[in-house]
Amino acid sequence: MFSTSLTLSDVVFLAQGAGMTILVTALSVATGTVLGVIFGVLRLQLGTILAMPLVFFLDIFRSIPLLIQLVLANAFVGMVLQLETSGFTIACIVLSLYTASYCAEIVRGGIQAVPSTTRRAARSLGMTWFQDMRYIVAPLATRIALPSWIGLALGVMKDSALVYVVQVTELLKSTQILITRLQEPLFLLLVCGAFYFLISFPLARFGGYLEKRWSK
Amino acid sequence: MIEIQSLHKSFGPLEVLKGIDLTVNKGEVVTIIGGSGSGKSTLLTCINGLEPIASGKVIVDGIEVHAKSTNLNTLRQKIGIVFQQWNAFPHLTVLENVTLAPRKVLGLSKAEAEAIGEKQLSHVGLGAKLSTYPTMLSGGQQQRMAIARALAMSPDYMLFDEVTSALDPQLVGEVLETLKMLAEEGMTMICVTHEMAFARDVSHRVAYFHRGVMAEIGAPEQIFGDPQHEETRKFLASVR
Amino acid sequence: MFDYTFQWSQAMARLPQMLDGAATTMEVAILSMLIGIVLAIVLTVLRRSPVAPLRAIARTWVEIARNTPALFQIYMAHFGIASFGIHLSPFTSLLIGITFNNAGYLAENFRGALKAIPDTQIRAGRSLGMSEMQAFRHIVLPQMLRVAFLPMTNQMVWAVLMTSLGVTVGMNSDLYGVTQDLNALTFRTFELFAIAGVIFYLITKLITLGARLLAARLFRY
Numbered sequence: 001m002f003s004t005s006l007t008l009s010d011v012v013f014l015a016q017g018a019g020m021t022i023l024v025t026a027l028s029v030a031t032g033t034v035l036g037v038i039f040g041v042l043r044l045q046l047g048t049i050l051a052m053p054l055v056f057f058l059d060i061f062r063s064i065p066l067l068i069q070l071v072l073a074n075a076f077v078g079m080v081l082q083l084e085t086s087g088f089t090i091a092c093i094v095l096s097l098y099t100a101s102y103c104a105e106i107v108r109g110g111i112q113a114v115p116s117t118t119r120r121a122a123r124s125l126g127m128t129w130f131q132d133m134r135y136i137v138a139p140l141a142t143r144i145a146l147p148s149w150i151g152l153a154l155g156v157m158k159d160s161a162l163v164y165v166v167q168v169t170e171l172l173k174s175t176q177i178l179i180t181r182l183q184e185p186l187f188l189l190l191v192c193g194a195f196y197f198l199i200s201f202p203l204a205r206f207g208g209y210l211e212k213r214w215s216k
Numbered sequence: 217m218i219e220i221q222s223l224h225k226s227f228g229p230l231e232v233l234k235g236i237d238l239t240v241n242k243g244e245v246v247t248i249i250g251g252s253g254s255g256k257s258t259l260l261t262c263i264n265g266l267e268p269i270a271s272g273k274v275i276v277d278g279i280e281v282h283a284k285s286t287n288l289n290t291l292r293q294k295i296g297i298v299f300q301q302w303n304a305f306p307h308l309t310v311l312e313n314v315t316l317a318p319r320k321v322l323g324l325s326k327a328e329a330e331a332i333g334e335k336q337l338s339h340v341g342l343g344a345k346l347s348t349y350p351t352m353l354s355g356g357q358q359q360r361m362a363i364a365r366a367l368a369m370s371p372d373y374m375l376f377d378e379v380t381s382a383l384d385p386q387l388v389g390e391v392l393e394t395l396k397m398l399a400e401e402g403m404t405m406i407c408v409t410h411e412m413a414f415a416r417d418v419s420h421r422v423a424y425f426h427r428g429v430m431a432e433i434g435a436p437e438q439i440f441g442d443p444q445h446e447e448t449r450k451f452l453a454s455v456r
Numbered sequence: 457m458f459d460y461t462f463q464w465s466q467a468m469a470r471l472p473q474m475l476d477g478a479a480t481t482m483e484v485a486i487l488s489m490l491i492g493i494v495l496a497i498v499l500t501v502l503r504r505s506p507v508a509p510l511r512a513i514a515r516t517w518v519e520i521a522r523n524t525p526a527l528f529q530i531y532m533a534h535f536g537i538a539s540f541g542i543h544l545s546p547f548t549s550l551l552i553g554i555t556f557n558n559a560g561y562l563a564e565n566f567r568g569a570l571k572a573i574p575d576t577q578i579r580a581g582r583s584l585g586m587s588e589m590q591a592f593r594h595i596v597l598p599q600m601l602r603v604a605f606l607p608m609t610n611q612m613v614w615a616v617l618m619t620s621l622g623v624t625v626g627m628n629s630d631l632y633g634v635t636q637d638l639n640a641l642t643f644r645t646f647e648l649f650a651i652a653g654v655i656f657y658l659i660t661k662l663i664t665l666g667a668r669l670l671a672a673r674l675f676r677y
Binding site: 266290291292293296297299301306307308316317320322349350362365366369 | 586
């Protein structure tokens with residue numbers, strides 16, 4: 001049998017790391033989604049030229065490594081602005097913007113997938129732009145975008161493993177700390193990997209199921 | 217010579233061919249007519265081994281198609297088939313569509329294959345479209361390309377599976393003309409078709425299929441002029 | 457507040473070293489992508505194999521690659537493999553980790569792309585006397601790679617970004633590793649990482665642009 005020197009307090013330590021992973025992910029995905037919806041709608045409403053600065057800004061988060069985004073944000077707040085901020089706050093802010101940049105694309109895609117004839121029909125019934133968005137576009141676009149959004153949320157959970165760089169001890173970092181102490185890399189990594197997998201795999205399958213069902 | 221002996225074929229519980237016997241001689245043109253679900257298209261895919269069979273035999277030039285020892289890839293080189301959907305390879309030009317199999321299957325050099333390809337394509341009237349991509353062609357042109365593609369393998373037999381059914385009416389004529397030309401050149405052909413005029417004018421024999429059975433076969437004059445089987449009469453009356 | 461003085465020139469003096477690092481980053485990304493594409497094709501074929509264990513292996517690979525953090529995969533390639541007594545260099549570990557990830561994601565993309573190619577294409581190839589392998593190689597594969605071209609471009613961008621994770625297994629010759637070492641020397645954290653960020657940004661834009669040009673050349677139909 002497999003023997004391990006893992007103690008109960010180590011398990012608690014790992015669970016705390018897992019809790020941190022979930023907390024950071026939940027906060028960032030929630031904030032990032034709100035921002036993403038705003039950015040996504042704004043981007044379409046502004047028109048190609050006016051939206052360019054926004055497009056450029058959002059693209060940055062998808063074009064440089066998350067690790068660098070975190071380090072830069074940390075250095076900027078700490079060294080340049082010289083503010084006392086926790087790594088947790090930095091992690092949530094960066095991950096939120098990171099989420100928002102991807103979410104804006106998903107929202108844009110979802111809205112654009114609503115047939116213009118449907119929207120014209122709504123407007124011709126006398127609905128205002130806001131009513132059209134609220135009662136016609138939002139429900140249809142949500143359906144289209146939900147599978148991608150699930151994928152994004154899971155992506156953020158996996159990418160949250162990088163917030164160790166701003167001194168947030170999430171699951172993978174806790175695992176690494178235990179590896180250094182216990183010298184049982186394989187067992188600990190498998191436990192850690194299983195945690196991510198058991199959250200991600202069923203939800204990803206569910207997203208795939210929704211996509212298949214709704215694409216009919 | 218293609219010999220079909222008491223051929224049975226099922227898709228799951230559905231028996232689509234219920235004992236077909238048919239011999240097609242070299243140089244002969246046989247057309248098969250019949251309603252949908254009569255099994256006529258399935259027969260063609262059984263002849264070149266694209267579909268396994270339940271029982272019976274298909275023998276092409278003395279080789280039993282469904283025997284385990286038969287190399288189907290070699291056998292298919294002598295049996296060309298063209299489908300209702302022309303299945304152009306969209307990523308290849310018209311010439312490349314035609315030269316791919318001669319190069320990769322027959323092992324011809326690029327130059328040799330292109331010489332054959334150009335010859336066959338001009339034969340079907342596409343000599344000016346060699347470097348075009350299939351998506352730029354009309355359905356009729358793509359179907360003629362598919363015919364040239366099959367001919368480029370220098371087959372001894374050609375099977376045509378409702379090759380005009382998916383075409384716009386105004387494009388049917390050009391494809392039928394191509395088939396007629398092949399028939400006049402002495403190609404051995406089995407054509408499944410809904411074009412009664414074509415069946416009457418071009419074929420040596422016409423077979424009528426009904427519910428997995430070959431109800432009747434005979435010279436076109438006899439089938440169209442004096443059908444013996446009750447179902448043949450009904451069918452012909454319905455398509456006129 | 458705001459008494460921080462940016463010292464860009466000091467950081468810019470390190471640009472040549474950082475560009476060397478960028479070259480290593482590109483080396484890892486390109487290698488991981490090339491091997492990843494080959495492996496993804498193999499996985500795609502295995503996932504359609506009639507042999508159940510082969511399907512299971514391919515499926516497990518794809519699901520682990522897609523459902524665990526890339527950093528976890530790189531840890532496995534380094535610390536995980538090391539626990540079997542095989543000690544790989546940071547470069548090799550990083551390459552294996554990213555390649556594993558690439559292959560998994562690409563295999564899933566390829567599977568989706570295959571669905572867009574009708575079965576009748578294979579049938580047409582087979583009816584011309586092609587073997588199953590020939591039909592896959594000459595008819596299915598080229599079309600599949602076209603449909604999957606955009607996802608492949610995205611994965612290449614991902615591969616570049618993922619190289620930054622090499623630092624966690626001791627890699628110090630890639631762009632992120634070089635930047636971190638320079639930071640330890642000079643403490644110009646913001647300036648150095650900002651420059652590294654700009655280089656990464658330019659690399660990803662070049663990849664996107666290059667892919668667009670390549671697509672125009674490759675896919676004329």
